[in-house]
Amino acid sequence: MTDLEQRLRDELQKISERADPGSIRPLRVRPARGHRRLARWLTPVAAVAAVLAVIGGVYLAGHTPGRASHPPKRPSARLTAPPPGPAAPDVMPPYYVVVQEGPGYPLVPAAVVRSSRTGKVLASVRLPKVGPASSLAISAAADDRTVLITDGNDLFLLRLTAGGRPAGLSRLPLSLAAGVPPGPTRFSVPVSAALSPDGRTVALEGQSSCGPVSVSKGVGVLGCRDNAIRLVSLVTGASRTWSMRALWQPGIWISWDGNDHVLFSWAAASKSGPQASGYRLLNVAGPGSDLLAARRLPLAPLPVDTGASYTQSAFVTPDGSAVVESTFGPVGPNGGTTVSVVELSARTGRLVRVLLEESIARTDLSVLFKNEGCSVLAIGPGGVHALVECTTLTRTVFGRVDDGRFTRLPGLPYLGSSATATAAW
Amino acid sequence: MAGEAGEPGRRADRARAGRRDGALAVTELFREHHLELVRLALVMVGDLATAEDVVQDAFERLHRGWPGLRQPSSGLAYVRSSVLNGCRSVHRRAAVARKHAPRLAGPSQSGPDAATAAEDRGELAAALRRLPRRQREVLVLRYYLDLDAAEIAGTLRIAPSSVRATVARGLAALARALGEDEASDRS
Numbered sequence: 086m087t088d089l090e091q092r093l094r095d096e097l098q099k100i101s102e103r104a105d106p107g108s109i110r111p112l113r114v115r116p117a118r119g120h121r122r123l124a125r126w127l128t129p130v131a132a133v134a135a136v137l138a139v140i141g142g143v144y145l146a147g148h149t150p151g152r153a154s155h156p157p158k159r160p161s162a163r164l165t166a167p168p169p170g171p172a173a174p175d176v177m178p179p180y181y182v183v184v185q186e187g188p189g190y191p192l193v194p195a196a197v198v199r200s201s202r203t204g205k206v207l208a209s210v211r212l213p214k215v216g217p218a219s220s221l222a223i224s225a226a227a228d229d230r231t232v233l234i235t236d237g238n239d240l241f242l243l244r245l246t247a248g249g250r251p252a253g254l255s256r257l258p259l260s261l262a263a264g265v266p267p268g269p270t271r272f273s274v275p276v277s278a279a280l281s282p283d284g285r286t287v288a289l290e291g292q293s294s295c296g297p298v299s300v301s302k303g304v305g306v307l308g309c310r311d312n313a314i315r316l317v318s319l320v321t322g323a324s325r326t327w328s329m330r331a332l333w334q335p336g337i338w339i340s341w342d343g344n345d346h347v348l349f350s351w352a353a354a355s356k357s358g359p360q361a362s363g364y365r366l367l368n369v370a371g372p373g374s375d376l377l378a379a380r381r382l383p384l385a386p387l388p389v390d391t392g393a394s395y396t397q398s399a400f401v402t403p404d405g406s407a408v409v410e411s412t413f414g415p416v417g418p419n420g421g422t423t424v425s426v427v428e429l430s431a432r433t434g435r436l437v438r439v440l441l442e443e444s445i446a447r448t449d450l451s452v453l454f455k456n457e458g459c460s461v462l463a464i465g466p467g468g469v470h471a472l473v474e475c476t477t478l479t480r481t482v483f484g485r486v487d488d489g490r491f492t493r494l495p496g497l498p499y500l501g502s503s504a505t506a507t508a509a510w
Numbered sequence: 511m512a513g514e515a516g517e518p519g520r521r522a523d524r525a526r527a528g529r530r531d532g533a534l535a536v537t538e539l540f541r542e543h544h545l546e547l548v549r550l551a552l553v554m555v556g557d558l559a560t561a562e563d564v565v566q567d568a569f570e571r572l573h574r575g576w577p578g579l580r581q582p583s584s585g586l587a588y589v590r591s592s593v594l595n596g597c598r599s600v601h602r603r604a605a606v607a608r609k610h611a612p613r614l615a616g617p618s619q620s621g622p623d624a625a626t627a628a629e630d631r632g633e634l635a636a637a638l639r640r641l642p643r644r645q646r647e648v649l650v651l652r653y654y655l656d657l658d659a660a661e662i663a664g665t666l667r668i669a670p671s672s673v674r675a676t677v678a679r680g681l682a683a684l685a686r687a688l689g690e691d692e693a694s695d696r697s
Contacts, residue, residue, distance in 0.1 A: 087681075089681060089684060089685055089688075090653060090681065092634055093634060093638070093649065093653045093681075093684065094653045094654070096632055096634045096635050096638070097553050097638075097650060097653055097654040098654070099632075100552065100553050100556075100635060101549035101550070101552055101553050101654060102549075103552060103558060104545065104548045104549045104552045104558055104561065206656065482542070493542060495545075496656075
């Protein structure tokens with residue numbers, strides 16, 4: 086990008102920011118101008134404008150708490166989250182990083198750094214290589230300036246300056262295959278990786294010796310006999326592994342708190358009977374190498390993955406006190422889906438608050454979270470501002486969820502279904 | 511007979527479903543893109559109140575025209591085009607007003623152009639406003655909304671190759687206006 090292009094981008098952004106969410110008005114019904122013509126179209130327009138105005142109030146309130154001129158209202162039939170709790174401290178990370186390839190900008194696989202508040206593109210770093218689309222993953226350290234990017238094979242570390250500009254992208258001398266535990270068969274599921282809050286250690290989770298176990302409600306259940314979490318120091322290269330042999334379903338999620346603990350979720354894969362599941366918190370500063378020795382959290386068992394209802398992702402908060410999980414599943418006698426993002430106490434398992442809950446009727450074809458639902462991708466270092474990806478059949482939207490509201494991240498154009506992207510902060 | 515008797519009812523059902531889907535879709539688009547579109551209009555016309563009016567008109571047109579949309583997924587492109595059309599109308603009206611203003615009254619101190627002059631004193635913004643309409647629109651869509659050539663082409667209903675050529679011409683014109691040699695700057 087030339088200097089002129091960057092200046093033009095900055096200038097346009099500067100002009101546009103004169104319209105801040107707290108200053109623009111919601112849509113309104115215009116005063117009458119012509120009686121006969123008005124009578125023909127004012128009624129439907131007034132109806133939709135009224136709906137839009139209510140949603141506009143929610144939208145504005147979501148951006149500027151306390152500044153909205155109208156009391157925030159929800160479209161009652163759509164959002165069922167409880168009233169917002171006490172205002173969370175505003176510690177929203179300054180940047181978010183999207184790793185994207187697809188038809189939108191940028192056309193080449195790249196990590197794009199944007200301002201969380203304005204959406205302004207601060208940097209676009211082309212990636213040397215991006216592997217299978219489904220394997221893109223990204224996680225950020227607590228300083229929001231060290232980002233781990235994986236493409237299903239290699240790992241890259243992107244470092245940012247205090248202003249969000251790139252300070253270097255390096256390929257780590259480590260591949261995701263290092264996270265796959267040895268086993269009788271090497272058939273494994275994609276490995277995930279998470280960067281520690283200090284940016285000095287990578288946690289890799291891997292499962293191998295996987296195969297079909299049973300069929301539940303017409304959906305095959307996979308099980309993996311060898312499961313492991315491996316930590317690799319990016320400073321010394323030293324590694325340490327916790328493992329266990331049991332039949333677990335693939336797709337355990339890992340995340341770090343700020344006190345040397347790694348949260349992982351698991352779900353047993355049995356041929357019959359109830360399939361146990363839950364969360365465990367692994368103390369990586371403690372002794373031992375048995376993954377099952379990790380502390381089991383008293384949270385409600387995860388829904389078994391039947392293809393129609395499952396936990397999509399779960400993250401432990403930085404202080405380790407709660408788990409934020411996203412789920413979706415069928416609800417109601419007439420079908421439909423519910424999407425929820427909830428915060429659960431890690432100590433008691435009780436619901437702390439509902440961050441987002443949306444019920445979608447089966448016949449509702451125009452809703453945002455239609456089938457695939459939402460996944461939590463990251464938690465801000467302050468423990469609030471969950472970064473969430475919501476996907477439908479045709480588009481992907483990134484936003485933050487806090488105080489019961491989904492607020493789309495600014496700047497990022499909506500991504501078509503053919504785009505592949507994930508984000509972190 | 512039963513089929514003939516039922517057809518109007520089915521048509522009415524389809525119409526009702528279309529209206530319901532339309533309202534939901536417009537609501538969704540509003541929630542997702544209202545701010546973005548107001549900002550786009552603001553960049554184009556330079557005055558916030560006018561930008562809000564333009565976007566309001568665009569959403570009203572979208573709601574009225576929803577049943578006629580061939581692809582519901584093209585709603586955003588439709589409303590984006592509608593906003594750009596509205597911005598063009600603002601400029602046309604301002605030009606007509608200037609043309610017919612009493613000569614002794616002096617320059618108008620209200621309206622989008624005045625606001626633009628007041629707000630956008632930057633040299634680059636001024637140069638952008640002096641560009642031909644098509645170049646200005648393409649540059650805004652490219653460098654403000656981050657749209658690619660295909661998306662810009664869809665919004666403005668021109669060929670992608672025209673988009674690329676217009677971007678190049680617009681940047682060159684900006685560089686000339688700013689007294690820079692853009693060609694030497696390009697990597």
